[in-house]
Amino acid sequence: YSPTPSPIPTIPTIHDIGYLQKPDEFNKKDFYQLKNWTYLSIKQAKHIVAVSEFTKNEIIKEYKISPQKISVIPNGITKFKKHTKTESAKIMHKFKITKPYFLSVGTLKPNKNYPFLIKAFSVFLSRQRANALSSQLVISGKKGWLFDEILKTVVDLKLQDSVIFTNYVTEKERNILFQNATATVLPSLYEGFGIPAIESQSFDTPVIVSDIPSYREILGNSGIYIDPNNEKSLIKALSNIKNNHSQNYKRYLWTQSATKLLHLFDNLK
Structure with missing residues (x-):
């Protein structure tokens, strides 16, 4: 200010x-x-x-x-080099990530729409397990305001072993999380820009985002869009990940x- x-x-x-x-x-x-x-x-x-x-x-x-x-x-973002498998393995071990995972990045606060994400992931995970598959959801961000509902949703759905909260992470840790994720999921209700979406693309990781004006502006046709008020929309996106290997991030350095x-x-x- x-x-x-x-x-x-x-x-x-x-x-x-x-x-x-x-x-x-x-x-x-x-x-x-x-x-x-x-x-x-x-x-x-x-x-x-x-x-x-x-x-x-x-x-x-x-x-x-x-x-x-x-x-x-x-x-903008800074384009980083990819990390080695050994470096990645250390971070996976630190955060107890043992399965393919979806990543969501941002402070634990209402506009990030985390309860919606967790509920949709719960349904998706149930369908995976019916086919002998499994994933984890990694939420990377420090606690903000009004975060209690987020933690309560995980407990209510008995997802303590499937949803991982990293709290604050270093730049290197965040980059490794982006690099190894199946996809980054950002179901925000409101954003002015959305840097994590661009960061995800810079590591060639697909990004699932809310169909809101700011994401449409910065991602164009390079994002996978969902309705942030419709769980079925997100479940469908989680089930049909396609990587278009977008170079969109190069517009935002x-x-x-x-x-x-x-x-x-x-x-x-």
Whole structure:
């Protein structure tokens, strides 16, 4: 956030304004902090950077900002080399991953839609077991707010041995998890961008995502889309993984985003 008042011109980057769209998914302290600080940062800004056209349009709608005052500069990723089988084996052992697995990445909070994912995975797993198959679901992210329902869903469905929570992971651990997953599953209800989807593609791992505007914008036809309110839609996707070996991620490298940002700074001098 920008200091208020700021002694110099400011150019804040806004990732999303989900707190205005789904305020009931935030505790009161966080909601008012996000609402007030973002408002002040936007109102005093010389220019604004949004990470997607979706977020830009949300800002225009909510804050009545001129489109000319907002530039879209997407988030990016760093392309990493693949890790060895020995390195991967150590991480699989650390997190007790013993079967083919689906990966979901993100803080444990409501917009990530984890209870929906866990319930759909439970049905999928039952069908697998009927055919002498089995998988695990790995959820990688630290605890956020209102996460109790997520943990309760796992217990209620007796999936403690099949759903693995890694909590915080290092960059290397996260990359190894992406590299070895059957697919990455991101059934979010709301996102401003969605970096894990691009990261997954950079490791040639298929990505299953919600059919929401931000994912459509960044993935185009390279994602496997599901209805985030329909379990059957997700179960079908889990059962029919196809890897299109997309190179879409190459559009979202940090070096490209940095170049665009420097160009913006030069033009605003």
